[in-house]
Amino acid sequence: NAGVTQTPKFRILKIGQSMTLQCAQDMNHNYMYWYRQDPGMGLKLIYYSVGAGITDKGEVPNGYNVSRSTTEDFPLRLELAAPSQTSVYFCASTLESLVFFGPGTRLTVL
Amino acid sequence: AQSVTQLDSHVSVSEGTPVLLRCNYSSSYSPSLFWYVQHPNKGLQLLLKYTSAATLVKGINGFEAEFKKSETSFHLTKPSAHMSDAAEYFCVVSDGSNTGKLIFGQGTTLQVKP
Numbered sequence: 001n002a003g004v005t006q007t008p009k010f011r012i013l014k015i016g017q018s019m020t021l022q023c024a025q026d027m028n029h030n031y032m033y034w035y036r037q038d039p040g041m042g043l044k045l046i047y048y049s050v051g052a053g054i055t056d057k058g059e060v061p062n063g064y065n066v067s068r069s070t071t072e073d074f075p076l077r078l079e080l081a082a083p084s085q086t087s088v089y090f091c092a093s094t095l096e097s098l099v100f101f102g103p104g105t106r107l108t109v110l
Numbered sequence: 111a112q113s114v115t116q117l118d119s120h121v122s123v124s125e126g127t128p129v130l131l132r133c134n135y136s137s138s139y140s141p142s143l144f145w146y147v148q149h150p151n152k153g154l155q156l157l158l159k160y161t162s163a164a165t166l167v168k169g170i171n172g173f174e175a176e177f178k179k180s181e182t183s184f185h186l187t188k189p190s191a192h193m194s195d196a197a198e199y200f201c202v203v204s205d206g207s208n209t210g211k212l213i214f215g216q217g218t219t220l221q222v223k224p
Binding site: 031033035040041042043044045048050058090094097098099101102103104 | 214
């Protein structure tokens with residue numbers, strides 16, 4: 001199993017640009033999550049999904065959108081990038097109480 | 111609502127000396143608690159987890175944590191620090207909704223001096 005994979009690893013965006021952060025897992029987990037980690041801080045939940053076709057907001061959803069058309073994929077969309085979205089983004093999936101994190105995407109908005 | 115507070119933002123120890131990273135939690139139910147480690151520019155690795163079994167939890171790399179309900183604490187310890195232990199450590203609590211959502215503490219940076 002590849003586990004949780006994320007692409008790209010790094011990205012620089014200009015203000016107002018849009019992009020999609022990709023996340024996939026091959027463990028057939030129903031629960032998936034997007035977190036962001038700002039410098040010197042813990043992770044904060046952006047969106048989560050409890051299964052294909054079901055998504056819900058987390059603690060910091062503003063400026064983001066998600067979709068979950070399949071069990072495997074959970075992309076995160078930034079429509080109008082802002083400097084405040086400069087962060088490291090982690091995707092995760094869960095089996096019972098065990099959370100598997102992806103390697104992260106480092107995004108800079110200039 | 112569930113929350114965790116890591117009492118030290120930065121801890122510095124000498125190699126070979128004990129490590130203590132402090133975490134207090136707030137929860138309206140019996141929580142699931144975790145410690146994660148993050149090495150520089152790396153992802154998160156699970157050190158250990160508590161899910162209402164034994165109160166003393168042993169993790170990887172010689173770390174362990176003790177769940178103390180009376181003190182609402184879940185401190186992380188290691189008898190002897192190694193240089194490779196230098197990293198960021200996060201105390202984490204599940205949000206109790208059965209959706210697997212996690213609530214992270216602010217993190218503690220562990221520095222290990224030779």
